[in-house]
Amino acid sequence: MTTIIEQAVQARLIAPAPRTDSVPVTLRYDSGDPFAVRIAFPPPATLEGTEVSWVFSRELLAAGVERPAGVGDVRIRPYGLDRTALEFHAPQGVAMVHVRTDDLRRFLRRAQSAVPVGLEHLHLNIDHNLDELLRDAA
Template identity: 60%
Template structure:
Protein backbone atom coordinates (compact mmCIF):
# COMPACT_ATOMS: atom_id res chain seq x y z
CA UNK A 1 0.00 0.00 0.00
CA UNK A 2 1.26 3.47 -0.89
CA UNK A 3 2.06 5.85 1.93
CA UNK A 4 1.70 8.97 -0.23
CA UNK A 5 -1.47 10.38 -1.74
CA UNK A 6 -1.36 13.04 -4.44
CA UNK A 7 -4.35 14.64 -6.09
CA UNK A 8 -4.57 17.31 -8.74
CA UNK A 9 -7.16 20.01 -8.06
CA UNK A 10 -8.30 23.02 -10.03
CA UNK A 11 -7.88 26.18 -8.01
CA UNK A 12 -9.69 29.31 -9.10
CA UNK A 13 -7.40 32.22 -8.34
CA UNK A 14 -9.12 35.21 -6.74
CA UNK A 15 -6.21 37.46 -5.80
CA UNK A 16 -2.45 38.02 -5.62
CA UNK A 17 -1.08 36.25 -8.68
CA UNK A 18 -1.01 37.46 -12.26
CA UNK A 19 -1.73 35.78 -15.59
CA UNK A 20 -4.04 32.91 -14.63
CA UNK A 21 -7.67 32.79 -13.48
CA UNK A 22 -7.59 29.03 -12.91
CA UNK A 23 -4.52 27.04 -11.97
CA UNK A 24 -3.74 23.35 -11.66
CA UNK A 25 -2.69 22.87 -8.04
CA UNK A 26 -1.64 19.64 -6.34
CA UNK A 27 -2.51 18.31 -2.88
CA UNK A 28 -0.22 15.75 -1.24
CA UNK A 29 -0.40 13.70 1.94
CA UNK A 30 2.42 11.51 3.24
CA UNK A 31 1.76 9.02 6.05
CA UNK A 32 5.33 9.61 7.28
CA UNK A 33 4.27 13.18 8.12
CA UNK A 34 0.71 12.36 9.21
CA UNK A 35 -0.38 15.73 10.58
CA UNK A 36 0.52 17.70 7.43
CA UNK A 37 -0.91 18.38 3.99
CA UNK A 38 1.06 19.98 1.18
CA UNK A 39 -0.42 22.12 -1.56
CA UNK A 40 1.77 23.16 -4.46
CA UNK A 41 1.21 25.71 -7.18
CA UNK A 42 3.01 25.71 -10.55
CA UNK A 43 5.58 28.36 -11.44
CA UNK A 44 3.39 30.32 -13.91
CA UNK A 45 0.84 30.97 -11.13
CA UNK A 46 3.27 32.52 -8.67
CA UNK A 47 4.69 36.00 -8.35
CA UNK A 48 8.24 34.63 -8.18
CA UNK A 49 7.86 32.40 -11.24
CA UNK A 50 8.87 29.27 -9.31
CA UNK A 51 6.77 26.43 -7.95
CA UNK A 52 5.48 27.23 -4.46
CA UNK A 53 4.54 24.60 -1.88
CA UNK A 54 2.60 25.33 1.31
CA UNK A 55 2.55 22.86 4.20
CA UNK A 56 -0.21 23.08 6.78
CA UNK A 57 -2.23 20.92 9.17
CA UNK A 58 -4.58 18.33 7.71
CA UNK A 59 -6.99 19.26 10.52
CA UNK A 60 -7.08 22.84 9.22
CA UNK A 61 -8.27 21.60 5.83
CA UNK A 62 -10.70 19.13 7.39
CA UNK A 63 -12.33 21.79 9.57
CA UNK A 64 -12.15 24.49 6.92
CA UNK A 65 -14.61 22.81 4.56
CA UNK A 66 -17.37 23.37 7.14
CA UNK A 67 -16.26 26.43 9.15
CA UNK A 68 -13.80 29.31 8.99
CA UNK A 69 -10.49 28.29 10.58
CA UNK A 70 -6.92 29.51 10.73
CA UNK A 71 -5.34 32.63 12.14
CA UNK A 72 -1.86 32.38 10.64
CA UNK A 73 -0.38 32.05 7.17
CA UNK A 74 -3.06 29.63 5.95
CA UNK A 75 -6.78 30.18 6.45
CA UNK A 76 -9.63 28.02 5.19
CA UNK A 77 -13.38 28.59 5.03
CA UNK A 78 -16.43 27.35 3.16
CA UNK A 79 -17.77 29.49 0.33
CA UNK A 80 -21.27 28.87 -0.96
CA UNK A 81 -22.52 25.33 -1.20
CA UNK A 82 -19.72 23.80 -3.28
CA UNK A 83 -16.51 25.79 -2.82
CA UNK A 84 -13.86 26.17 -0.16
CA UNK A 85 -11.60 29.21 0.09
CA UNK A 86 -7.94 28.86 0.99
CA UNK A 87 -5.96 32.00 1.80
CA UNK A 88 -2.18 31.91 1.75
CA UNK A 89 -0.52 34.87 3.49
CA UNK A 90 3.15 35.65 2.84
CA UNK A 91 5.29 38.78 3.11
CA UNK A 92 5.01 39.17 -0.68
CA UNK A 93 1.22 39.24 -0.56
CA UNK A 94 -1.88 37.13 -0.18
CA UNK A 95 -3.17 34.51 -2.58
CA UNK A 96 -6.81 33.48 -2.35
CA UNK A 97 -8.04 30.41 -4.19
CA UNK A 98 -11.39 28.66 -4.47
CA UNK A 99 -11.44 24.89 -4.76
CA UNK A 100 -14.42 22.61 -5.22
CA UNK A 101 -15.29 21.25 -1.80
CA UNK A 102 -15.94 17.82 -3.30
CA UNK A 103 -12.32 17.61 -4.49
CA UNK A 104 -11.06 18.46 -1.01
CA UNK A 105 -13.43 15.98 0.63
CA UNK A 106 -12.25 13.21 -1.73
CA UNK A 107 -8.62 14.00 -0.88
CA UNK A 108 -9.37 14.10 2.86
CA UNK A 109 -11.26 10.81 2.64
CA UNK A 110 -8.31 9.17 0.88
CA UNK A 111 -5.90 10.52 3.50
CA UNK A 112 -8.17 9.29 6.32
CA UNK A 113 -8.22 5.83 4.75
CA UNK A 114 -4.42 5.87 4.90
CA UNK A 115 -4.15 7.44 8.39
CA UNK A 116 -7.44 7.85 10.27
CA UNK A 117 -7.97 11.16 12.08
CA UNK A 118 -6.89 10.79 15.69
CA UNK A 119 -4.40 8.03 14.86
CA UNK A 120 -1.69 10.24 13.40
CA UNK A 121 0.51 9.72 16.46
CA UNK A 122 0.77 6.02 15.57
CA UNK A 123 2.61 6.98 12.38
CA UNK A 124 5.16 9.33 13.91
CA UNK A 125 8.68 8.00 14.46
CA UNK A 126 9.40 9.88 17.69
CA UNK A 127 12.73 8.12 18.29
CA UNK A 128 13.91 8.77 14.74
CA UNK A 129 12.75 12.39 14.78
CA UNK A 130 14.40 13.01 18.15
CA UNK A 131 17.65 11.40 16.99
CA UNK A 132 17.61 13.61 13.87
CA UNK A 133 16.96 16.70 15.97
CA UNK A 134 19.79 15.93 18.39
CA UNK A 135 22.20 14.55 15.80
CA UNK A 136 24.33 17.70 15.62
CA UNK A 137 23.81 18.78 19.25
CA UNK A 138 26.80 16.92 20.62
Template identity: 60%
Template sequence: MSTVIEQAVEARLVAAAPRMPTIPASLCYDRDDPFAVRMRFPAPATLEGVEVCWTFARDLLVDGLEGPAGQGDVRVRPYGYDRTVVEFRAPQGTAVIHVRTPAIRRFLRRSTALVPRGREGRYGNLDHDLAVLMRGA
Protein backbone atom coordinates in the same frame (compact mmCIF):
# COMPACT_ATOMS: atom_id res chain seq x y z
CA MET B 1 -0.14 0.15 -0.60
CA SER B 2 1.36 3.56 -1.30
CA THR B 3 2.06 5.76 1.68
CA VAL B 4 1.75 9.00 -0.29
CA ILE B 5 -1.38 10.50 -1.82
CA GLU B 6 -1.19 13.24 -4.40
CA GLN B 7 -4.25 14.72 -6.08
CA ALA B 8 -4.39 17.44 -8.69
CA VAL B 9 -6.91 20.18 -8.01
CA GLU B 10 -8.06 23.17 -9.98
CA ALA B 11 -7.61 26.39 -8.04
CA ARG B 12 -8.98 29.77 -8.96
CA LEU B 13 -6.94 32.74 -7.90
CA VAL B 14 -9.12 35.48 -6.42
CA ALA B 15 -7.94 38.80 -7.81
CA ALA B 16 -9.26 42.29 -8.37
CA ALA B 17 -10.08 41.43 -11.98
CA PRO B 18 -13.57 40.05 -12.59
CA ARG B 19 -12.27 36.83 -14.14
CA MET B 20 -10.46 34.53 -11.75
CA PRO B 21 -7.64 32.70 -13.54
CA THR B 22 -7.37 28.95 -13.06
CA ILE B 23 -4.05 27.72 -11.70
CA PRO B 24 -2.89 24.14 -11.32
CA ALA B 25 -2.22 22.87 -7.83
CA SER B 26 -1.92 19.56 -6.04
CA LEU B 27 -2.76 18.34 -2.57
CA CYS B 28 -0.29 15.89 -1.04
CA TYR B 29 -0.46 13.66 2.02
CA ASP B 30 2.33 11.42 3.29
CA ARG B 31 1.72 8.78 5.95
CA ASP B 32 5.24 9.44 7.30
CA ASP B 33 4.13 13.01 8.16
CA PRO B 34 0.59 12.13 9.28
CA PHE B 35 -0.54 15.49 10.67
CA ALA B 36 0.40 17.53 7.59
CA VAL B 37 -1.02 18.30 4.17
CA ARG B 38 0.97 19.99 1.44
CA MET B 39 -0.43 22.16 -1.30
CA ARG B 40 1.93 22.64 -4.23
CA PHE B 41 1.82 25.21 -6.98
CA PRO B 42 4.09 24.65 -10.01
CA ALA B 43 6.59 27.32 -11.06
CA PRO B 44 4.50 28.72 -13.96
CA ALA B 45 1.63 29.41 -11.52
CA THR B 46 3.69 31.56 -9.14
CA LEU B 47 4.88 35.15 -9.33
CA GLU B 48 8.47 34.13 -8.55
CA GLY B 49 8.57 31.44 -11.23
CA VAL B 50 9.54 28.71 -8.74
CA GLU B 51 7.49 25.89 -7.28
CA VAL B 52 5.77 26.88 -4.04
CA CYS B 53 4.71 24.37 -1.40
CA TRP B 54 2.65 25.24 1.67
CA THR B 55 2.48 22.78 4.56
CA PHE B 56 -0.34 22.93 7.07
CA ALA B 57 -2.38 20.69 9.36
CA ARG B 58 -4.77 18.19 7.83
CA ASP B 59 -7.24 19.12 10.60
CA LEU B 60 -7.16 22.74 9.38
CA LEU B 61 -8.39 21.60 5.98
CA VAL B 62 -11.06 19.37 7.56
CA ASP B 63 -12.28 22.12 9.91
CA GLY B 64 -12.26 24.73 7.15
CA LEU B 65 -14.84 22.80 5.16
CA GLU B 66 -17.40 23.42 7.91
CA GLY B 67 -16.48 26.95 9.03
CA PRO B 68 -13.63 29.46 9.21
CA ALA B 69 -10.43 27.81 10.46
CA GLY B 70 -6.88 28.95 11.02
CA GLN B 71 -5.26 31.96 12.61
CA GLY B 72 -1.81 31.89 11.06
CA ASP B 73 -0.33 31.84 7.59
CA VAL B 74 -2.98 29.47 6.20
CA ARG B 75 -6.71 29.97 6.66
CA VAL B 76 -9.56 27.91 5.24
CA ARG B 77 -13.29 28.59 5.03
CA PRO B 78 -16.33 27.45 3.05
CA TYR B 79 -17.57 29.64 0.22
CA GLY B 80 -21.02 28.98 -1.14
CA TYR B 81 -22.29 25.52 -1.92
CA ASP B 82 -19.31 23.89 -3.61
CA ARG B 83 -16.20 25.98 -3.05
CA THR B 84 -13.65 26.35 -0.31
CA VAL B 85 -11.43 29.38 0.17
CA VAL B 86 -7.79 28.79 1.08
CA GLU B 87 -5.84 31.89 2.04
CA PHE B 88 -2.03 31.93 2.17
CA ARG B 89 -0.29 34.81 3.97
CA ALA B 90 3.39 35.57 3.50
CA PRO B 91 5.57 38.66 3.97
CA GLN B 92 5.36 39.20 0.19
CA GLY B 93 1.56 39.33 0.28
CA THR B 94 -1.59 37.27 0.50
CA ALA B 95 -2.93 34.80 -2.06
CA VAL B 96 -6.56 33.73 -1.91
CA ILE B 97 -7.75 30.77 -3.95
CA HIS B 98 -11.00 28.89 -4.43
CA VAL B 99 -10.94 25.10 -4.69
CA ARG B 100 -13.93 22.90 -5.40
CA THR B 101 -15.08 21.41 -2.11
CA PRO B 102 -15.84 17.95 -3.59
CA ALA B 103 -12.19 17.68 -4.70
CA ILE B 104 -11.00 18.49 -1.17
CA ARG B 105 -13.45 16.02 0.36
CA ARG B 106 -12.25 13.30 -2.04
CA PHE B 107 -8.63 14.01 -1.06
CA LEU B 108 -9.47 13.94 2.66
CA ARG B 109 -11.35 10.63 2.30
CA ARG B 110 -8.27 9.12 0.67
CA SER B 111 -5.94 10.47 3.37
CA THR B 112 -8.26 9.25 6.13
CA ALA B 113 -8.32 5.78 4.57
CA LEU B 114 -4.53 5.80 4.75
CA VAL B 115 -4.32 7.27 8.29
CA PRO B 116 -7.57 7.62 10.25
CA ARG B 117 -8.05 10.90 12.11
CA GLY B 118 -7.05 10.54 15.73
CA ARG B 119 -4.55 7.79 14.92
CA GLU B 120 -1.84 9.97 13.40
CA GLY B 121 0.43 9.34 16.40
CA ARG B 122 0.82 5.71 15.35
CA TYR B 123 2.54 6.79 12.14
CA GLY B 124 5.62 8.83 11.44
CA ASN B 125 8.61 8.94 13.71
CA LEU B 126 8.20 11.66 16.32
CA ASP B 127 11.49 10.84 18.07
CA HIS B 128 13.41 11.18 14.81
CA ASP B 129 11.63 14.41 13.89
CA LEU B 130 12.39 15.94 17.30
CA ALA B 131 16.06 14.90 17.01
CA VAL B 132 16.29 16.62 13.61
CA LEU B 133 14.71 19.80 15.03
CA MET B 134 17.00 19.82 18.08
CA ARG B 135 20.16 19.18 16.08
CA GLY B 136 20.73 22.90 15.53
CA ALA B 137 19.97 23.88 19.12
Protein backbone atom coordinates in the same frame (compact mmCIF):
# COMPACT_ATOMS: atom_id res chain seq x y z
CA MET C 1 5.64 1.80 5.37
CA THR C 2 4.89 5.35 4.33
CA THR C 3 1.80 6.08 2.26
CA ILE C 4 1.82 9.14 0.04
CA ILE C 5 -1.39 10.47 -1.45
CA GLU C 6 -1.30 13.08 -4.20
CA GLN C 7 -4.32 14.58 -5.86
CA ALA C 8 -4.36 17.12 -8.64
CA VAL C 9 -7.15 19.69 -8.41
CA GLN C 10 -8.06 22.88 -10.22
CA ALA C 11 -7.85 26.01 -8.12
CA ARG C 12 -9.23 29.34 -9.19
CA LEU C 13 -6.70 32.03 -8.33
CA ILE C 14 -8.63 35.06 -7.10
CA ALA C 15 -7.18 38.31 -8.40
CA PRO C 16 -8.48 41.84 -8.86
CA ALA C 17 -11.50 41.89 -11.19
CA PRO C 18 -12.13 41.03 -13.91
CA ARG C 19 -9.35 38.42 -13.99
CA THR C 20 -9.46 35.03 -12.30
CA ASP C 21 -7.23 32.23 -13.49
CA SER C 22 -7.58 28.51 -13.03
CA VAL C 23 -4.36 26.77 -12.07
CA PRO C 24 -3.59 23.11 -11.46
CA VAL C 25 -2.40 22.53 -7.90
CA THR C 26 -1.36 19.37 -6.13
CA LEU C 27 -2.60 18.30 -2.71
CA ARG C 28 -0.25 15.92 -0.91
CA TYR C 29 -0.53 13.82 2.21
CA ASP C 30 2.34 11.73 3.56
CA SER C 31 1.64 9.27 6.36
CA GLY C 32 5.22 9.85 7.54
CA ASP C 33 4.09 13.39 8.50
CA PRO C 34 0.56 12.41 9.54
CA PHE C 35 -0.68 15.72 10.89
CA ALA C 36 0.18 17.79 7.79
CA VAL C 37 -1.09 18.35 4.28
CA ARG C 38 0.69 20.21 1.52
CA ILE C 39 -0.54 22.20 -1.43
CA ALA C 40 1.88 22.95 -4.26
CA PHE C 41 1.41 25.74 -6.79
CA PRO C 42 3.15 25.40 -10.17
CA PRO C 43 5.76 27.96 -11.30
CA PRO C 44 3.43 29.88 -13.68
CA ALA C 45 1.06 30.62 -10.76
CA THR C 46 3.71 32.20 -8.52
CA LEU C 47 5.45 35.55 -8.45
CA GLU C 48 8.85 33.86 -8.13
CA GLY C 49 8.33 31.60 -11.15
CA THR C 50 9.16 28.53 -9.05
CA GLU C 51 6.94 25.95 -7.39
CA VAL C 52 5.63 27.16 -4.04
CA SER C 53 4.30 24.79 -1.39
CA TRP C 54 2.36 25.53 1.74
CA VAL C 55 2.14 23.10 4.66
CA PHE C 56 -0.68 23.20 7.17
CA SER C 57 -2.61 20.81 9.37
CA ARG C 58 -4.99 18.20 8.04
CA GLU C 59 -7.28 19.20 10.91
CA LEU C 60 -7.38 22.80 9.61
CA LEU C 61 -8.36 21.63 6.12
CA ALA C 62 -11.10 19.36 7.50
CA ALA C 63 -12.49 22.16 9.66
CA GLY C 64 -12.24 24.76 6.90
CA VAL C 65 -14.46 22.89 4.45
CA GLU C 66 -17.23 23.03 7.07
CA ARG C 67 -16.77 26.46 8.69
CA PRO C 68 -14.22 29.32 8.79
CA ALA C 69 -10.98 28.06 10.33
CA GLY C 70 -7.47 29.37 10.89
CA VAL C 71 -6.08 32.58 12.31
CA GLY C 72 -2.49 32.47 11.08
CA ASP C 73 -0.81 32.18 7.71
CA VAL C 74 -3.43 29.79 6.32
CA ARG C 75 -7.16 30.44 6.61
CA ILE C 76 -9.85 28.24 5.10
CA ARG C 77 -13.61 28.73 4.81
CA PRO C 78 -16.59 27.59 2.78
CA TYR C 79 -17.37 29.81 -0.21
CA GLY C 80 -20.78 29.50 -1.80
CA LEU C 81 -22.45 26.14 -2.23
CA ASP C 82 -19.63 24.10 -3.74
CA ARG C 83 -16.30 25.82 -3.19
CA THR C 84 -13.83 26.36 -0.38
CA ALA C 85 -11.64 29.45 -0.13
CA LEU C 86 -8.03 28.99 0.94
CA GLU C 87 -6.10 32.13 1.93
CA PHE C 88 -2.33 32.16 2.23
CA HIS C 89 -0.84 35.10 4.14
CA ALA C 90 2.84 35.95 3.62
CA PRO C 91 4.95 39.09 4.08
CA GLN C 92 4.66 39.68 0.32
CA GLY C 93 0.85 39.70 0.45
CA VAL C 94 -2.18 37.46 0.46
CA ALA C 95 -3.09 34.85 -2.12
CA MET C 96 -6.56 33.35 -2.29
CA VAL C 97 -7.76 30.36 -4.26
CA HIS C 98 -11.10 28.62 -4.54
CA VAL C 99 -11.18 24.83 -4.80
CA ARG C 100 -14.18 22.58 -5.30
CA THR C 101 -15.23 21.37 -1.87
CA ASP C 102 -15.93 17.88 -3.22
CA ASP C 103 -12.30 17.62 -4.36
CA LEU C 104 -11.07 18.56 -0.89
CA ARG C 105 -13.44 16.12 0.79
CA ARG C 106 -12.28 13.32 -1.53
CA PHE C 107 -8.66 14.11 -0.65
CA LEU C 108 -9.47 14.12 3.07
CA ARG C 109 -11.24 10.74 2.79
CA ARG C 110 -8.17 9.27 1.08
CA ALA C 111 -5.90 10.68 3.82
CA GLN C 112 -8.29 9.35 6.49
CA SER C 113 -8.13 5.88 4.95
CA ALA C 114 -4.31 5.99 5.11
CA VAL C 115 -4.15 7.38 8.66
CA PRO C 116 -7.39 7.64 10.62
CA VAL C 117 -7.89 10.82 12.64
CA GLY C 118 -6.78 10.18 16.21
CA LEU C 119 -4.24 7.54 15.21
CA GLU C 120 -1.61 9.88 13.76
CA HIS C 121 0.73 9.22 16.70
CA LEU C 122 1.06 5.59 15.56
CA HIS C 123 2.65 6.79 12.31
CA LEU C 124 5.23 9.12 13.82
CA ASN C 125 8.79 7.88 13.68
CA ILE C 126 9.97 9.66 16.80
CA ASP C 127 13.35 7.91 16.94
CA HIS C 128 14.15 8.96 13.37
CA ASN C 129 12.97 12.55 13.97
CA LEU C 130 15.02 12.79 17.16
CA ASP C 131 18.09 11.44 15.35
CA GLU C 132 17.61 14.11 12.67
CA LEU C 133 17.39 16.89 15.28
CA LEU C 134 20.42 15.69 17.21
CA ARG C 135 22.48 15.18 14.06
CA ASP C 136 21.88 18.81 13.08
CA ALA C 137 22.78 19.99 16.60
CA ALA C 138 26.12 18.19 16.67
